[in-house]
Every structure is written in C-alpha cells, then in structure tokens.
Amino acid sequence: DAGVIQSPRHEVTEMGQEVTLRCKPISGHNSLFWYRQTMMRGLELLIYFNNNVPIDDSGMPEDRFSAKMPNASFSTLKIQPSEPRDSAVYFCASTPESTEAFFGQGTRLTVV
Amino acid sequence: SQQGEEDPQALSIQEGENATMNCSYKTSINNLQWYRQNSGRGLVHLILIRSNEREKHSGRLRVTLDTSKKSSSLLITASRAADTASYFCATCGSGDKLTFGTGTRLAVRP
Numbered sequence: 479d480a481g482v483i484q485s486p487r488h489e490v491t492e493m494g495q496e497v498t499l500r501c502k503p504i505s506g507h508n509s510l511f512w513y514r515q516t517m518m519r520g521l522e523l524l525i526y527f528n529n530n531v532p533i534d535d536s537g538m539p540e541d542r543f544s545a546k547m548p549n550a551s552f553s554t555l556k557i558q559p560s561e562p563r564d565s566a567v568y569f570c571a572s573t574p575e576s577t578e579a580f581f582g583q584g585t586r587l588t589v590v
Numbered sequence: 591s592q593q594g595e596e597d598p599q600a601l602s603i604q605e606g607e608n609a610t611m612n613c614s615y616k617t618s619i620n621n622l623q624w625y626r627q628n629s630g631r632g633l634v635h636l637i638l639i640r641s642n643e644r645e646k647h648s649g650r651l652r653v654t655l656d657t658s659k660k661s662s663s664l665l666i667t668a669s670r671a672a673d674t675a676s677y678f679c680a681t682c683g684s685g686d687k688l689t690f691g692t693g694t695r696l697a698v699r700p
C-alpha cells in the first residue's frame with residue numbers, strides 16, 4: 479500500500495478563494511482524521527470520521543471549514559472563503575481500530 | 591483542542607546521552623501513543639501503550655504510563671544525531687479520537 483496520500487502537497491491561494499484538500503486513506507482503515515499544524519497552535523484535531531461518518535467536528539474552526547467522506551477511500555477538507563490565518567500544514571491520517579495512525583505527507587497551505 | 595501537554599518544550603543533549611520526555615493528559619484513555627516528526631514531514635508512529643499497561647519497550651525506546659497521574663514518559667537511550675526531531679504524545683479516547691500534545695523538540699548534538 480502506498481500509505482495515506484494527500485493532494486496537493488503545496489497550495490498557494492488568494493484570500494477569499496475556495497481551497498479543497500484531498501486525502502486517500504489506507505485501504506481497510508476505518509478511521510480518518512484531519513489535523514492542522516501551526517507554530518502557534520501546534521497540532522490541532524479538526525474532525526475525524528469513523529466508517530465514513532463524521533464523529534467529532536468540534537475542532538473545526540468555523541463555518542468556513544467543511545469536510546466530507548463520501549466513501550471509504552476518499553475525503554476532502556474545504557475552506558471557503560480562505561483567509562490568511564488559515565495558512566498552515568494540513569495533515570490527514572488513517573487508522574485501524576484504536577491503533578497507530580498513519581499520516582500523509584501533509585498539504586502546506588499559504589493564503590495571501 | 592489539545593489533550594496533552596509535554597515537557598520540556600525543547601531538549602538539547604549530546605550524542606550517547608539519554609533523552610526523557612514527559613506527557614500529561616486530562617481525560618480517560620484507551621491507549622497512549624508516541625510519534626516522531628522530522629521537519630516538514632508527516633508524523634511517524636513509534637510506540638503504543640494500552641491503559642492497562644505500565645511500561646513498554648521497543649528497541650532504544652521505553653515508555654511508561656501512570657493512569658492515576660494521567661502522565662506518560664518516553665525515554666530514548668543512547669541517543670544519536672538521527673534522533674533529532676519533534677516528539678509528540680497522543681491520547682486515544684472514546685470513539686478512537688486521537689488527540690496530540692504540544693510536542694518536545696529534541697536536538698542531539700554529534
């Protein structure tokens with residue numbers, strides 16, 4: 479398996495634009511997590527899914543952020559409209575039940 | 591939100607010395623995990639300790655867990671320059687929610 483695959487690896491966009499980050503988890507993993515990492519706030523859990531169902535989205539900063547998992551092999555995190563303070567590295571991770579999480583390489587988002 | 595607080599925030603040691611990092615958390619857990627992150631990369635899983643375990647070893651890594659104090663420690667013995675990285679604890683709670691601590695930046699001087 480190629481591991482967790484995130485795209486794009488880098489994204490530079492202008493304030494106000496819509497941004498969509500994508501994640502392909504490892505086949506057979508039943509939980510998927512979205513994290514945001516910044517120097518100021520560290521590694522924050524935004525939302526996680528179990529068997530494609532959103533379980534906890536309490537970490538989503540505001541209504542500008544939304545996440546979907548239409549099937550077991552794909553998830554998206556969308557920011558609309560984007561703002562400079564959304565600049566961060568966004569990680570997706572997947573895991574079998576209650577065991578180690580496998581992380582993607584992250585998407586570095588810069589909003590100018 | 592972050593579940594764990596780690597200390598120290600940064601640690602600098604000489605190659606060959608041992609490095610100890612501590613993690614405190616707030617709520618009940620199913621297990622606690624430690625991860626490593628090299629600059630600009632994703633996190634890599636190191637070791638998992640279940641809530642009914644007190645100590646676990648893996649190579650040069652030793653993890654302890656004290657659920658009464660809600661704390662864990664990671665010991666890296668005989669450190670190497672290649673161990674230079676950030677280390678994070680993560681708590682796995684109800685519903686498999688995995689929440690990370692603030693991390694410790696470890697620098698190992700050759």
